[in-house]
Amino acid sequence: MRIATFNVNGITARLPVVLNWLEAFRPDIVCLQELKIPQERFPADAFRAAGYGVVWHGQISWNGVAILAKGTEPEELHGALPNDPEDRHSRYLEAEVGGLRIASLYLPNGNPVPSPKFDYKLRWFSRLHEHAASLLASGVPTILAGDFNVMPTALDVYAPERWLDDALFRPEVREAFRRLIAEGWTDAVRTLHPDQRIYTFWKYYRGAFERDAGLRIDHLLLSPSVASRLEAAGVDRGVRGAQRPSDHAPVWIGLTD
DNA sequence: ATGACTGATGGAATCAGA
Numbered sequence: 001m002r003i004a005t006f007n008v009n010g011i012t013a014r015l016p017v018v019l020n021w022l023e024a025f026r027p028d029i030v031c032l033q034e035l036k037i038p039q040e041r042f043p044a045d046a047f048r049a050a051g052y053g054v055v056w057h058g059q060i061s062w063n064g065v066a067i068l069a070k071g072t073e074p075e076e077l078h079g080a081l082p083n084d085p086e087d088r089h090s091r092y093l094e095a096e097v098g099g100l101r102i103a104s105l106y107l108p109n110g111n112p113v114p115s116p117k118f119d120y121k122l123r124w125f126s127r128l129h130e131h132a133a134s135l136l137a138s139g140v141p142t143i144l145a146g147d148f149n150v151m152p153t154a155l156d157v158y159a160p161e162r163w164l165d166d167a168l169f170r171p172e173v174r175e176a177f178r179r180l181i182a183e184g185w186t187d188a189v190r191t192l193h194p195d196q197r198i199y200t201f202w203k204y205y206r207g208a209f210e211r212d213a214g215l216r217i218d219h220l221l222l223s224p225s226v227a228s229r230l231e232a233a234g235v236d237r238g239v240r241g242a243q244r245p246s247d248h249a250p251v252w253i254g255l256t257d
Numbered sequence: 258a259t260g261a262c263t264g265a266t267g268g269a270a271t272c273a274g275a
Contacts, residue, residue: 009263012265062273109274110275163275
């Protein structure tokens with residue numbers, strides 16, 4: 001089965017691109033981020049017509065996450081990280097799909113550094129750590145998929161020296177990502193392609209995509225029982241070259257049945 | 258070098274993204 005994550009940068013503007021991609025690649029489960037649409041205006045009918053059950057948490061203007069499942073209804077488990085009731089951002093959604101537990105997450109950007117936004121990013125990361133530990137402890141096969149807004153290593157940045165003070169590449173943020181890996185999560189794309197330059201985001205300006213000046217910030221982290229089924233992983237770069245594309249491309253994994 | 262695009266809101270200019 002194939003599972004993908006895609007930061008769409010606005011589902012209203014991106015619906016044709018997303019529907020074409022679903023039609024062409026027919027992934028079994030899809031995590032979407034940056035819906036940028038209120039809950040009641042999410043185009044659920046378009047996804048149902050394409051053969052996907054869907055759960056989502058929207059928000060006006062910013063954020064917003066969804067989970068699609070081909071031919072079945074995802075069962076929502078958490079509509080937010082469960083350890084801060086004051087946090088109103090729609091950045092985390094967790095559901096069960098056919099015995100798999102899957103989370104669609106959109107980690108805060110955190111720029112500029114330092115700032116309250118960067119503090120919020122670090123706090124959000126530590127809340128994710130706390131929750132991820134309980135997910136691992138449960139033993140349920142789990143995937144954390146989404147836009148982590150972290151380039152884990154210099155191999156994941158076209159020009160690492162220019163990003164040293166950026167919130168996506170600061171040492172404490174990379175360390176937070178490393179801790180997740182150390183605790184037992186598998187970075188699917190990097191595990192199957194240890195030495196390859198692979199990007200998932202290219203900024204819109206300065207011909208970044210044409211120059212391949214990209215970042216790898218969208219990730220699928222696998223719990224051990226899912227990692228043992230990992231057989232393929234990659235990025236659908238062609239989607240970044242579509243008409244009116246997102247600035248991110250879909251990232252996918254293939255699992256044995 | 259923080260600029261350069263793009264999307265959402267609202268109906269222009271501003272915020273936010275990464």
